[in-house]
Amino acid sequence: MFHLGFDAPMTPELAEELRYRARQLRGASLTATTTAASGHPGGSMSSAEIYTVLFSCARLRPAEPRWHARDRVVISHGHTSPGAYAALALAGFFPLPDFVAHFRQTGSPYEGHVERAVPGIEWSSGNLGQGLSAGVGMALGARMTGLGWHTYVVMSDGEQHKGQVAEARRLAAKEGLGDLTAIVDFNGIQISGHTRDVMPVNVVGDFAADGWRVIEVNGHDVEALHAAISDATFDDVGPVAVVAHTIIGKGVSFMEDDAEYHGRGLTAEEYVRAMAELSLEPRLDDAKDRRSEPILLEALPHQTPAVAVNSGEARTYGADDKTDNRSAWGNALADLASANPRLPVAVLDCDLAVSVKTEGFAKARPDGFVQCGVGEHNACTVGGALSTCGVLTFWSDFGVFGCDETYNQQRLNDINGAALKLALTHCGVDVGEDGKTHQCLDYVGAFRELFGWKVIVPADPNQTDRAVRAAAVMQGCVAIAMGRSKLDVVTGRDGVPAFGGDYSFEYGRIDWVREGSSAAILAMGTPVGAAVAAADALEESGFDVAVGVVACPLDLDDSAMKKAARRPVLFTVEDHSIRTGLAASVGEWLALNGVATRLERIGVPGYQSSGAARDLLAACDLDADGIVQRVMSAIG
Numbered sequence: 001m002f003h004l005g006f007d008a009p010m011t012p013e014l015a016e017e018l019r020y021r022a023r024q025l026r027g028a029s030l031t032a033t034t035t036a037a038s039g040h041p042g043g044s045m046s047s048a049e050i051y052t053v054l055f056s057c058a059r060l061r062p063a064e065p066r067w068h069a070r071d072r073v074v075i076s077h078g079h080t081s082p083g084a085y086a087a088l089a090l091a092g093f094f095p096l097p098d099f100v101a102h103f104r105q106t107g108s109p110y111e112g113h114v115e116r117a118v119p120g121i122e123w124s125s126g127n128l129g130q131g132l133s134a135g136v137g138m139a140l141g142a143r144m145t146g147l148g149w150h151t152y153v154v155m156s157d158g159e160q161h162k163g164q165v166a167e168a169r170r171l172a173a174k175e176g177l178g179d180l181t182a183i184v185d186f187n188g189i190q191i192s193g194h195t196r197d198v199m200p201v202n203v204v205g206d207f208a209a210d211g212w213r214v215i216e217v218n219g220h221d222v223e224a225l226h227a228a229i230s231d232a233t234f235d236d237v238g239p240v241a242v243v244a245h246t247i248i249g250k251g252v253s254f255m256e257d258d259a260e261y262h263g264r265g266l267t268a269e270e271y272v273r274a275m276a277e278l279s280l281e282p283r284l285d286d287a288k289d290r291r292s293e294p295i296l297l298e299a300l301p302h303q304t305p306a307v308a309v310n311s312g313e314a315r316t317y318g319a320d321d322k323t324d325n326r327s328a329w330g331n332a333l334a335d336l337a338s339a340n341p342r343l344p345v346a347v348l349d350c351d352l353a354v355s356v357k358t359e360g361f362a363k364a365r366p367d368g369f370v371q372c373g374v375g376e377h378n379a380c381t382v383g384g385a386l387s388t389c390g391v392l393t394f395w396s397d398f399g400v401f402g403c404d405e406t407y408n409q410q411r412l413n414d415i416n417g418a419a420l421k422l423a424l425t426h427c428g429v430d431v432g433e434d435g436k437t438h439q440c441l442d443y444v445g446a447f448r449e450l451f452g453w454k455v456i457v458p459a460d461p462n463q464t465d466r467a468v469r470a471a472a473v474m475q476g477c478v479a480i481a482m483g484r485s486k487l488d489v490v491t492g493r494d495g496v497p498a499f500g501g502d503y504s505f506e507y508g509r510i511d512w513v514r515e516g517s518s519a520a521i522l523a524m525g526t527p528v529g530a531a532v533a534a535a536d537a538l539e540e541s542g543f544d545v546a547v548g549v550v551a552c553p554l555d556l557d558d559s560a561m562k563k564a565a566r567r568p569v570l571f572t573v574e575d576h577s578i579r580t581g582l583a584a585s586v587g588e589w590l591a592l593n594g595v596a597t598r599l600e601r602i603g604v605p606g607y608q609s610s611g612a613a614r615d616l617l618a619a620c621d622l623d624a625d626g627i628v629q630r631v632m633s634a635i636g
């Protein structure tokens, strides 16, 4: 009767059981939030039938919650976690009393906003407006893997204010995602009162205007809801929105249509009255007793397993081949696509494919190329969610858009253990004439704050080629940050490309391209060539300066750092803010290791003007002459 998908017929027994579960859900939501003395009972009660129908009837396996072909149910208004957890428990995913007792308790997976470690939860949310994008990503995943699951996204009406929702609606319609259904809990209430007063929004009209079919339904009638969701599920033409008319706090007279119960637990006296209205036994004492007992639930891992990728044959750019890192990225991407003909590979674009060098992939693998338009917030979440579906997923964009514009979306990708590979181009002042609005100066600093992200800043086209191939096989989210200009290939003293041939990229390793004892330069990204040229010029003046190439500024190599720190002065060279990039990592390493080496930071001290990249780099002492001057004045 349960978890058979929406083609299984509705029966009087099923309807009776669903109504029973929805009533139990309401009681459990109240007991959990009253025990925790916080949480969101009102929305949980308005979404009660939606959650019950979805988690009882969608094609799911409670004993195997990460079954690869399962339907995906994404909850976008994550604050209704009590309702979602209760529906999952009642559908057999874990014991109901375990959730009720340990809701919002320190260390418990039953967090205040839906949490992916809880079986049945696909996407941690709570930052409103991102769930539809996650659903679009998963629906694309169903198409690209050929596994054909259906994706359901449950949303609130309050979050329809968000621009990202509109971006997601348009992409879903454009892609004709017939395997995507949004169910909007339309209760007309949010924190500050009625939605019509806080910010009027035309939920039905907006979905329809963007090309969705809309079905309106009474969201508390399990049979009508089941019929509407079933109709939406088997409409393959495009995405369908089921707008479910509901009442916040439904089932308890004094909570109904009252914003006060959006986000607070009941008092003990209110709780007793509410449970009586629901004809349920109060369970507060039991929940409070259990709270000090161990949690039964085994939390699921956050991390998406890495997909099996053939990294293909590395390319070597010769010492005379002047090209840019972004072209090397585009070439490596094309190689990866052809080396993995059966692997689903996706590349997301936000109207910049020519500049970010993904147009070759778009021609070779049109089914994997997703044009998201100027909708970066959506693209970012779509990419994160798609990467959890067994699809090798890249998003390429300018640094200011893929990093700065979408910081919180990248943060949620991280929290969700996504495996997005982010190719950021036009980073640093190397963006040139576009000026300060386009200078991404914090591509290391921003990701430094996100605990799971790895950042790779390659020095030249050869290192870029190998870094892209390495990132494809790495687990988790990885950003590869590149500039815009054509660069000299970095060579050893013998003139042979330092990162070509058999060089293999190892995440975290610092590669020495010059040796010396007068000082050490640790250089990253675009100005590595200038640092090497500076070291060669200094050598001619009698100063032997070591140059270490740091491609992984967030994870420094201890043995190389110890070697660098034995030099009397240490210089960092980076086309990045001097506050939060490589210099910050090196300074932190020195302090944590109790090493008192002098550190000189050569980098970008503030926003720069428009100008030719070479002039802007020179203005920040990031050309060979500038580096020579800085080294001479420090050690000379």
Ligand SMILES: Cc1ncc(C[n+]2csc(CCOP(=O)(O)OP(=O)(O)O)c2C)c(N)n1
Pocket (backbone or CB within 6 Å): 040, 042, 043, 044, 077, 079, 126, 127, 128, 129, 156, 157, 158, 159, 187, 189, 190, 191, 248, 262
């Ligand atoms: C991006 C974002 N902004 C603000 C909030 C704070 N917030 C939490 S719930 C909420 C109101 C949401 O209204 P609705 O989702 O309709 O909630 P309901 O009262 O129906 O549960 C707000 C503004 C948030 N979680 N995310």
